[in-house]
Amino acid sequence: MMEEKKNPTADHSRRNFIKTTALAAAGFMIVPRHVLGGKGFLAPSDRLMVAGVGVGGKGQSNLSNIYKGGKADIAFLCDVDDRRAANSVKNFPAAKYYKDYRQMLDKEAKHIDGVVVSTPDHNHAMIAMAAMQLGKHVYVEKPLTHDIFEARKLTEAAGRYQVVTQMGNQGSSGDGVRQLQDWCDAGLIGKVHTVYCWTDRPSWPQGILWPSATGVVPPELDWDLWLGSAPYKPFIDKLVPFNWRGWWDYGTGAIGDMGCHLVEPPFRILGLDTPIDVQCSVGSIYVDEFKRGYFPDSCPPSSHVIMTFKKTKKTKGDLQIHWMDGGIKPARPEELAANEPFGTNGVLFEGTRGKMMCDVYGANPRLLPLSRNNEVHIKPRAERVTGGVDGHYWDWAEACIAGYGKKQLSSPFEIAGPLTETLLIANLAIRGTDVQVPRSTGNGFDYPGRDIKLIWDKENLRVTNFDEVNQFVKREYRKGWSLGV
Known part of the structure; x- marks a missing residue:
């Protein structure tokens, strides 16, 4: 050491x-x-x-x-x-x-x-x-x-x-997600059937080859400790402190970065568990006019993932959440006027009686059309966190002092764990698009993961109909590093 x-x-x-x-x-x-x-x-x-x-x-x-x-x-x-x-x-x-x-x-x-x-x-x-x-x-x-x-x-x-x-x-822990919860619980948008979450991330390089040129490790950085559990690779310039997010060995892409801020409101408000199936399409980088690039080390430049969740008391049947990144956005709601902002990062809930939306972190909650926000007044019922977003940090310290089980927090692992699993299941679909299978006849490869829906087995932590992606459920740590279980 x-x-x-x-x-x-x-x-x-x-x-x-x-x-x-x-x-x-x-x-x-x-x-x-x-x-x-x-x-x-x-x-x-x-x-x-x-x-x-x-x-x-x-x-x-x-x-x-x-x-x-x-x-x-x-x-x-x-x-x-x-x-x-x-x-x-x-x-x-x-x-x-x-x-x-x-x-x-x-x-x-x-x-x-x-x-x-x-x-x-x-x-x-x-x-x-x-x-x-x-x-x-x-x-x-x-x-x-x-x-x-x-x-x-x-x-x-x-x-x-x-x-x-x-x-x-x-x-x-913010007031925004609790305002959305109050509106949903009051039945203002009815039973929710579809949710859209979108972001302009990534703001770092993705859809690229691992650089062939190695860099010089800065004297202040211990590169071996930084790699930790990840496979050993030579240091490359501009990977730290931020661009690691676009590489599968270290990061989890745009949905890993922003999904916990954007998928969290519907996950919490609608009482969701991990998805039962997931499918996706990804943006392509072409190496020439006819051939799509193959970059298995790097997350794609953009993706559209559709996750299906079992019906809850607040949904109309099974629910679909659409995740969109790389600047992809859903169709503009017809209730939104032409010059009313739609946002570069946001969440849109579509229900049987109406729609509501918010920005990242659940901020700026609003009913659609926007005129409804001046007309509708309901009593707040969802318990607010003192300090709002700042209270997220303060609550943790207070709960630690009080002791286990004495104080309710907004994102304990019993909630954060299934939410994180959900986002990483989406990443299975994204990573599956680059799984190569040799063709049975002739040269080259096929990419069967680009055209299927992955069926998720929650209890056994595996995809049941495309075994090739199960290698990403649990990775092998580099020698000398362990999860300790």
Whole structure:
């Protein structure tokens, strides 16, 4: 394992604290801000000691938002890239810094209450599982996992280890999705039969070959630790910190990135479970006038996935959700005037009595036609989260302090797990379009996954009618890395 990197600023801060308070200790001491803050701060036993793994970008904002709730101290920081960690190290100078999460958990477990995981998708599950097995509460960025198998195992582990869990789809705590729920529960749009979810993502390269030219690993980055569970490949330029999303070894494409924000409202409001079947078409990149490109390492540039769900109390028969990315959008609702915005990211519910829609995160909910929003007034019934989207972070910290089962959260793994499974089942259909089968006669390959509907067996975690895609349900980890189950 890597040796921990010392943070001079943090060391200086700790020495000053020990000197001014005369509280020397034999081991490492956390210095929560309430000790110096006086009246109005929580007792040490009522504060959550948090460790962040992946602390740049979204990880930085996750930690900052949790800290702003006033009930957590950021005690440890862990990142494989010192450049990405720099702002969090500056913002939380008392936090001890590591590069390898395994070393951090080995050495500091007794000082940690909760772990926030904000790494690339392919390393979410093994970090979260390692923390839960130590009895630590976890907040995991979306999508919960890279693989369907991982999502199922994390969901089971949350109950087995009785830890508080939350996925980072913060819109699930917003007022918007609850307004939509109130309208649906009041019967304003009747029974829902079709939902459309769309996004302008990807905003990173997809539908491309893996570059042949290797890059130079920056000295601040531990490339082997960044790869983690993924197969070893030489470092390439521009993969980090963001373009990994378009490669199947690390990311989950546009639906993995945005699906937890866009599919979540209908999933929650309509009481859905994982889909019973899924089919798709994808955008093509042509290498010449007649031949479609074959890029199995990379997600396609665009896709349209149709997921079918079993009937619930709020749907008219089985429900279809259409997922569209790469700028593809559904037909404009006839109730929407010509110049009224439709949005580049959104959700449209179509029911037997009307329609409603929202933007990403469930924000800006509205009935169609828009004039209905001035005419319809119903009493709010769905319980709101204090602080709305910000409360998504604060609620997790409060629930951790209260203890397992004491406080309801918006996206615990019992909800986030099946939602993530749903999105990854959609990815089976997308990945299936690039499955090659040698032709029985002549040269070349056929692509049978491009023209079929995949039937999903939830209990056995497999597609029953196209076995070639089941290899993507559970991937093999690189030697030396394990999910621990």
